[in-house]
Amino acid sequence: MIETNDLSKQFNDFHAVDGVNLSVPAGQILALLGQNGAGKTTTVRMLTALLKPTRGSARVAGYDVARNGDDVRASVGVLTEHHGLYMRMSAWEYMDFFGQVYHLDPSLRKTRAENLLEYFGLAEAAKRRIGEYSKGMRQKLALARAMMHEPSVLLLDEPTSAMDPESARLVRDEIARLKSTQRTIMLCSHNLTEVELLADKIAIIYRGKILIQGSLNELKQNVLGSPEYSVRFASEWDASGLELPQGMELLEKTATSLKVRVDAPQVSNPQLLQRLASISVPVVAFQEEVRTLEQVYLKVMAAAKGKEYVQ
Amino acid sequence: MFNKLRPVWLVARRELRDQLRDWRVLMPMLILTLCFPYLMNEFARQTADFLNSFDANLVLDRLVPFSILIIGFFPITISLVVALESFVGEKERGTIEPLLTAPFDDWQLYFGKLLVGVITPLLASYTSIGLYLLLASQQGLELPKASVMLQLMLLTTAHAFLMVSAAIVISVQSTSVKAANLLASFIVIPVALLMQGEAVLLFWGNESVLWLAILGVVIIALLLIRVGIAHFEREYLLGREIDTLNFKWMVKTFWASFSEGAANVAQWYGKAFASSFRRAMPAMLLMVLLAVAAAWFSYDWVVINIAGTLSAASAEDLVELEESIGGLPDLSSLGEQRMDAPFLFLNNTRVMAIIFLAGLASFSVLGVLIYIINVSLIGGVYGVLELLGVAPLPIFLAGVLPHGIFELPALLVGSAVVLYIGAALVTPQTGKSMSEVLIELMADWAKIFIGLVVPFLALAAVIEAYITPIFLAGVIAR
Known part of the structure; x- marks a missing residue:
């Protein structure tokens, strides 16, 4: 040791x-x-x-x-x-x-x-x-x-x-x-x-x-925050009426996709999928956004040098 | 014990193997080992023919030992190349770090390098000497007797250890091979001077003095090895120190050590001077013992030997001695003939400076030797006066004591600081670089020299010029 x-x-x-x-x-x-x-x-x-x-x-x-x-x-x-x-x-x-x-x-x-x-x-x-x-x-x-x-x-x-x-x-x-x-x-x-x-x-x-x-x-x-997930739909769907589970934050919304930040994925993700299924939304993909060590490293270094982190 | 020495041999053996695969080391060594004896033999033959034509047998007798000294020395010069790059070369090639991460003690690494530095050059040197002796015997030249041969072999070996140990000290402290090579002049110049001195001793033909010279070289070599081990730290080899002289840092370090933050002279004496004085105290005690022993031995030697010489001297010799004594200045006129105080002061200060410089170049050995010679003179003169039938005590009380009260302590303390510096250099000083240690020791010497030696010598010079002659004249007149 x-x-x-x-x-x-x-x-x-x-x-x-x-x-x-x-x-x-x-x-x-x-x-x-x-x-x-x-x-x-x-x-x-x-x-x-x-x-x-x-x-x-x-x-x-x-x-x-x-x-x-x-x-x-x-x-x-x-x-x-x-x-x-x-x-x-x-x-x-x-x-x-x-x-x-x-x-x-x-x-x-x-x-x-x-x-x-x-x-x-x-x-x-x-x-x-x-x-x-x-x-x-x-x-x-x-x-x-x-x-x-x-x-x-x-x-x-x-x-x-x-x-x-x-x-x-x-x-x-x-x-x-x-x-x-x-x-x-x-x-x-x-x-x-x-x-x-x-x-x-x-x-x-x-x-x-x-x-x-x-x-x-x-x-x-700690550096990049809670994990982010994206949901892709088979066709255009208006998600404005969708109520997100607690601990989930909407980051981005398009006609065919959503991007959310989730504090506790093991709790919130099944809830979201359940809600989408209950209103028959055609979900084709639900995946975690890839966040690399490189992003962590660059963000930490930028903060140490007093610079702004550009992704 | 064997287990402790195993890593030493392991380090040495690996590098030896490396050397034997490097034609840049092998070629010069082979040329020097095999060709030089032939050249020297031819030189000896020509010289012998020339000297024979003048019946210069004395020079001829010394020619072979001198040639052996030179022949033995040339292959040893290779040791300098090998040893200089031993640590710093590995550092430059990046091979030092895996070796330093090995579970070896510092001394094991150090001796491994020392061994490899001397083994090959010494083998080459002995081979070269052997070859020359063979050629010289075929020429019909008289070979040196066994004791001289032993002296020459010892000198050759001591030279190798002296050069290698000095080169390793440089190699450990340098950060590049180039810097180490530049610093090598600090080895080459003293060794060249040493060789000249040894050659003179050889031609003089005084075997017993040559033994002393060998002893001196061995002591210096041992002290250098001790310095090398004392200041060998893995950290130095990986540290960030650079080779350029940083005068600002040097002055700052010296001044910090010299002043120790004192605001005025009284504070300086109480703090800075006192701390250096305290550090040199053990050396001072040793110098007192040395002074007593040296004075006693010289007195004893004079009384025993000179008395015998005088009693065995012929009437003619005694007349000659009387005439030479008659040539001395008239002692009874000392009261009027005053010596110059500044001259006395400068003369004594110069002696102290020589003691310091000689001590610095030899880890205090030569400095202490000069001190012993000076003190021995007192005992010797005391003995001579006694032999001449003059009561020495009143002469000494009148002629030495008045100024000696200041002069002798100045000599003792000034020499003791030199001894202290030598001892400190060969003692491990963890957490400090060698340059830092050296600058602090210089500051110690400067403090004692300025704070005590110079004022005491000045007082002694004034007394010697104006008071001692009056006392002495009074005693002689009676």
Whole structure:
């Protein structure tokens, strides 16, 4: 698990991270979103005990990052912004080196390296120098290295950047599998679709401060308001006489459609459909309006910058 | 213990493997290792022929050891390249972060890098020396005796550790390989001077002095390693400090540390000066002990050795000694011949500045050495006076004590601050960058120097110029 309390880092007069409070239990994925330079990397570096917090505290896998640096580093697998691959080594040597770094015995190193290289489709190129690898292959190898010691906490910075769609899918599947094995994962990404697919919890950081955090639905609810639904009719119908159920607000009305905002869809939606059916309105579609994480993110960022959000 | 050293070897072995795959490291090393002994051998042969024609056997005797020193040094220069980019190079290539996230202690990473910096160059160096010895023996040149050979091998090894440990300190503190290379002149210039000094010692042929030189190089290398470990922090390698000199920040930091917010001189003495003085107190106590020991040993040495030399001296030598003593100024006229106070003040201030600079360049070792030499003179002169049959105590009470009351504490405190700076540099200072630590230490020195050393030296100079000669003349007249 990851737990931070008022975690802060100051470089001279610059507040890189300012009072961050996060909590990620085992078996969950937290996505940390933010612009470049917002404080994501500094947060990750504090969580890997590379940087000392100037204020506050953090516990990773049960260890205090300020006091038990070595234990924290032994429990964490990190995929850094730069892959950090040694170009004159082969993938096999590289995996073996990091296996030794994490004190794995030779047979376990061999098995794990074989399995991971096989899984990421690098087995055939395992004896080639990393310098000859493509960007995507390097990314996959860096990710394999982060998983080599089967850490209980994974901190992944842009895990699928530079990858082809097939490889990106492979990595997403692996992250989902790791989550199911009760690992704690923190994901820093600009790929919002990927975050929507993977994250249990999302936090948006801006100038070192967490602006908002919660599940995707919570963020949508808090930032974009209650969900919106549209109703489409088979033919023109005058809805002016329609009485909407309580907690439902009319947003838009055309000759063949309605758009409503609903506070409690599980209660109000069946009521609306019942009323429409009772007066024999030919409904052909009733669907929730798609609201993306991108909309949430852009709206939060616009508010933080004091700008107006344009959808 | 083995488990603790395992990561050291792991880091070193990976990088060694990397080096052996890099032709840019291998080629110069091979050329220097294999070609240079042949060139040096040819040079030695030509020189031997030339010297033989003049019967200059002394120079000839020293030629082979000197050649070995040079041959051993050239492959070591590669270590500088390897070590300079050890941390900062990895940082530039982005490979440092995965390594830093490994569950290693800082010292394990540090020693891994140190080891890899010295292993290959030293192996090349030893090979080169071996090859040269083989060629020299085939030439019929006389090879150095075992003790000299041991000295040369130790010097070569110490040079490697000295350069690598200094390069790693630079590598950790730099943010780019370019900046590290520019800073390398701070290693190359002192080492070049050191080599010249060692060459002089070799030609002088004084083995015991060369042992002391080796000891000095080893101590400096060990202190540099200690500095490297003391100031090695993962955070520095990922921090946001930049290489450009920020004079504004430097002046601000220095002034904050120098003034400590004092509004007037009294406050400054009570707060800023007192805090630095307190910090240097343990060093001062150590300097007092050193002074007592140095004065006693020099007195003892003079009494034992000079007495023996005098009793064994021939009548001719004694006449010569008498003549040279007769050449000294007339001590009885000291009362009238006053020395210039500003000259005395400037001279003593210069000595203090030299102690500071020498100490700064050697983590206080050379500064303390100069202090010991100065204090030893007192014991030595005391012993000489006793041997000459003059009662030394009245001479000392009249000739040293009046101005010594101020001069000796100034020398002691000024040197103690230099020792304190050296000790602070090799002590871990968490939460501060090395430049910050250095500026604060400079402020400590400036506070003691301006607040105590300079006023005391000024007072001592006035007393020495106007009061001491009167006392001394009175004692000598009696």
